[in-house]
Amino acid sequence: MDSWSKMMDWKQMADKYINQNFFPNQQENEKSGPKVNIYESENELLCLVSLPGLKNIDDVEVYVYKSSIKVIGNTTIHTHGMSLKQNEIFQGRFEREVTLPYSVREDPIEAYYQKGILYIRLYRLLTDDRSKKKVEVKYYPD
Template structure:
């Protein structure tokens, strides 16, 4: 058995046990190496993040749902493609129901978010949260008497 495959199987088991994103994906690592679908590229400017997901076979905007939190996007939906009188012989892109969580490289604002679909690609534009202290949280210290 391939050592890389064994390691990725162990990683998936750990994430199933400990929760999503127990390990942070390596930046620049290709999605098929992580066995994630749909494929996603992340682009950024000093002010915004743009996530581009490959969604061939999306029939309507109602077939996909995008949820955003300050550090993560969740995209779920259903992709379908039927060719009358043909049967599927080989499949390289995933069809059917999917869910993909994308860890964002920086904190983003929850509003405004723009999303549009063009030529088989879903574009999601998010503004970076550049407020001073936006990436920090004060922790309250409790005094414990001995």
């Protein structure tokens, strides 16, 4: 048995003994939800969310607000009677919120799911950052 296997056995015993995860930061990262990649062009963002095991598109909800995106859902990977020995692929209920590099428009937003990846296409909210200009009103008597 190698050193890594011994350490993992020890960790499992420690987790069982204290009835919680002995290395909470590692567990927190694993359970934070699916992985997200964000790609940017001049006026567009493409968010890719890794969702293997999504059986029904109704099991995922996407919310966009200003400069953030929230994905809520549930993924399940069925292994037909086998027990889990190593867990790296996220599965289960999740709620993942990601800050975007800039504010995005409410419309159009395109989202589709293909081969385990949720694709969300967003467009930059173009705003005019110029300050308001006060217009001087002149009075001309009759």
